[in-house]
Amino acid sequence: MMKVLGFLVLLALSSALTCEAAIFKPISHSHRSAALELFTPADGSFKSFEEAYEALRTFEVLGIKKQPDQRADTCASVVDTLSSPSSALKDLFQALRVNGLLNCELNKKAFAGIVPRLKDAVKIASSLLDSYYSVGSLVLIKGLSSDVDVHLESADSVFRAIKALGQSDGRWRYSSNNPESSTYAAGIAFESLAGVISLASSEIDQSLISMVKNDISKLLGGLEKYDDGAYYFDEKLVDAQGHQGPLAASSAVVCGITSFATVSAENLNLPGDKILGLARFFLGIGVPGNAKDLYYQVEALASLENNRVSMPLILSLPTNVLSLTRKDPLKVNVNTVLGAAAPSLTVKLKQIFSSGSKDSSVIDQDLKFDHKNAVHYLDALPKDIDVGSYVFTFEVVLHDSEHRMIYATGGRTKVPIHITGVIKVNNAEISALDSDLGNVETRKKLDLAGENSVCLSANHLQKLRLSFQLTSPLGHALKPHQAFLKLTHESKLEHIFVVHNSGKQFEIILDFLGLVEKFFYLSGRYDIELTVGDAVMENSFLQPLGSVELDLPEPPEKAALPPPLVVDPSSRFGPKEEIAHIFRAPEKRPPRNLSYAFLALVLLPFVGFLVGLLRLGVNLKNFPTSAPATFAILFHLAIAAVLSLYFLFWLKLNLFITLKALGFLGIFLLFVGHRTLSHLASTSAKLKSA
């Protein structure tokens, strides 16, 4: 279910507007370059025969001439495998397949050893894969050398054994003890049966073949369909091998049916539309990104291309977009799925549907054929086709009646076509109107093809009117998908209005009184921009028209605030402005010299004091002599020490040391001071009494 969905997504990529109409293109160069990319082994040699076969087969089908460098290596291992008696059936088969593509020089004797082994394996094969490998190997050997007898005597019983694994709904089981049936296995079974038929020494019972024919038609009855006309086989059984999705299953069945049809020489009555649908399924995948898928796709397309029962023809258009102005001719290619030329045929344009409306115009017109470029073309589109999206219906008619049996054209093919053209824009004008009377205040003509810069001004009681006309190349009215008038306020706030039309005339009237709330009461300059565009309009444009200066009333208290504006992401990032700290300014101080001057001034009284003392003729005659003199000297020294301590405190000492020292000095000072002063007091008392 999931995978189906996936392919739907893939198809949706390449499918276009309408459901039924879709575009499928045959295999192209992109497949070839993808194949070269995908199938070039990374380390120079293929990992297995299977991988080698897938790569070589894809190159062969796509016509890639590049001979891989690995030929010698691969051939050597092919020879090894074929000559070894213990190689597994699967390896033998894959080696033979690779050999079929590389044409290695093989020893004929090697076959003689293998063939009996394979024949035994065919007889005792219990599972479908065993039969497939052994029968397939024999068929490949048969193709290589004619002198080895590979014919099966008991072809009927082998045929029956394989057929016995078939289910009633046309699918196959891998082995008798595995109850699950698979579509992929059915494809393998058909291929094995085809091999058995080609190896049979006598004619296979016709009833057996018709039973298989019946199975094929039952299997085709169970095809799933997409909306765009692609058919595929769904695979319910997804086993451990992976790669068993719808692509692998459809590819195996297509290969099986075509090889069965080739050998059975019987008309299988394959329905042409289903074969074409399968081809579309494989083409709709586009370029797969996986080697296995690419191989499945290419292999299936190759067997569709080369079968002689029903070859699908793919109708494709080089371009689905046609310009009416450039008078592009309508071109159609018809190719086989691999891009080869188709037989002589005529493409007819049958019907044209206009998308959006149900009506169609029936035309029956043959397209001319350009032999040089192998393109069917129509010089001029039908006269009444104007720009727009259409669905064209084509029919492919083969000239040769024999070809009609071989090629599947699928009846009518629907293709979506877009017709574009240059749309005439004229009578554009912009005007400011007075509200009530509709008086035109200012009217400016606009040239929408060139530059415009009108400057209008309006207040909330006025209206702004813009009108223009659009005319399609055939003179019809065109309603473009996009007709927007955009007003952008200075603060980047945008307001968008759709311009409506009546016929060719487009007109919009902006009544500012009703819009003040929407404009968030923002007065100021509004830039006007007009965008007109449509898928079919070649000259879609985005035109700045100028600006209008709006004078809107003050917002009432409860008015809504304008929404936050989109911030440029780069402004949120980037370095911030540097910040430097501003330090406190140091306090103002007087100049140094002034301080010194005042210092001198302050010291002056001290000098005066000294001079005064000298003038007075001071003496120290009262200084004690003998023993008290020691105390007096110590007393004054202590005073000097205290004063120097103060000096030192200023210079460097802290309070604690100073107080400690001062404490000791103080006690000493007290003691010597007491002795000195008491001596002085006693001497002066003696003097007085004397």
Place this chain on the structure above:
Amino acid sequence: MSRPLLSLLTFLFLSIICNAFSPENPTDRKVLVLLDDLSVKSSHSLYFQSLQSRGYDLDFKLADDPRVALQRYGQYLYDALILFSPTIESLGGSLNAAAILDFVDSGHDLILAADASASDLIREIATECGVDFDEDQAAMVIDHTSFAVSDTEGDHTLIAGDNFIQSDVILGKEKIKAPVLFKGIGHSVNPANSLVLKVLSASPAAYSANPKSKLSTPPTLTGSAIGLVSVVQARNNARILISGSLSMFSNRFFRSGVQKAGSTINHGRSGNEQFVTEISKWVFHERGHLKAVNVRHHKVGEADEPSIYRINDELEYSLEIYEWSGTSWEPYVADDVQVQFYMMSPYVLKTMSTDQKGIYYTSFKVPDVYGVFQFKVEYKKLGVTSLSLAKQIPVRPFRHNEYERFITAAFPYYGASFSMMGGFFIFSLVYLYHK
């Protein structure tokens, strides 16, 4: 017997740990890819191959696979998630939008691609990441002036976008020359959200609407406000890429040529491959993932880091910043790394000088304000993981003995005191011993 087994298990566990996402090795290693169906694996193989060739281990699962799980026993099994399943309505197993958001919240990366058929689940996840897809389910981005000229698509929904974000970190040093093909839905981002960036925006004439129906009311999304591809860098440095187009990653768009409408230049290949590869390098942390180490500061002339600074100290601050290059840490070179000296508000904000080898340094004077400061490096640059470093450091005022001791202006006072003292000494002698 159990001990060798245990040690083997430990070894295995450690080796897994070593390969996984870690702060030392920030590139994702294991990536879970959830698909709508396995054919996307083939149709988008070029993109997946480019990831695998860069060493990512991709694990493809169907999105509704019941066995799908992001974590087991509380450990996340993957480092990143690629959600290429636009149509999925509910994920398999125990996965849901909340589980995916938890995955992102725990620092893991996410690539999400939507499409025109995007389901509510995908829209919900995108909305939680700050990206609002157009609510109209049928809407697509249409551009009639810068569409890609195509032979098959005539409805101008295949857009040639070249309105890229200007960032070398996100989009790589090499300029994307060819426009990027885009076909899908547009989104808007909330202007207040500073974590979301529009990497690819639409042209001014674009709008988001249903191409099949006529417009009667103005579309909600118009002009350059439409985001086509956006990235989110969460606060925990988890990175998210949200694209409105899954086909943008497809082989078909990778290989296809592109010609923008109205331009005569026909590019042989679209810019998709380059754009998508470069942006996934960014999402998976191969670019723009920074780490800062060796944050140091000290006083000028000293080497050791002090525990406290005094006001007016001269200090030097340095750190080393390295960028992860996908395989190793390379010195990060920029000229806009700034340091803040911060207490309530930045007192000093200075751009650091660099030696071009990853070391950033600066010096400044501590402000004359004391308190508990922080050295802060808040490095936020477009696309680069944000660095946010903070280191606390107290600042004290002058001690009592650190002030100036001998002030010239006070010399008269000193002089007065000492002359007074000298006078006292002489006067005491004269007074006591004069006869």
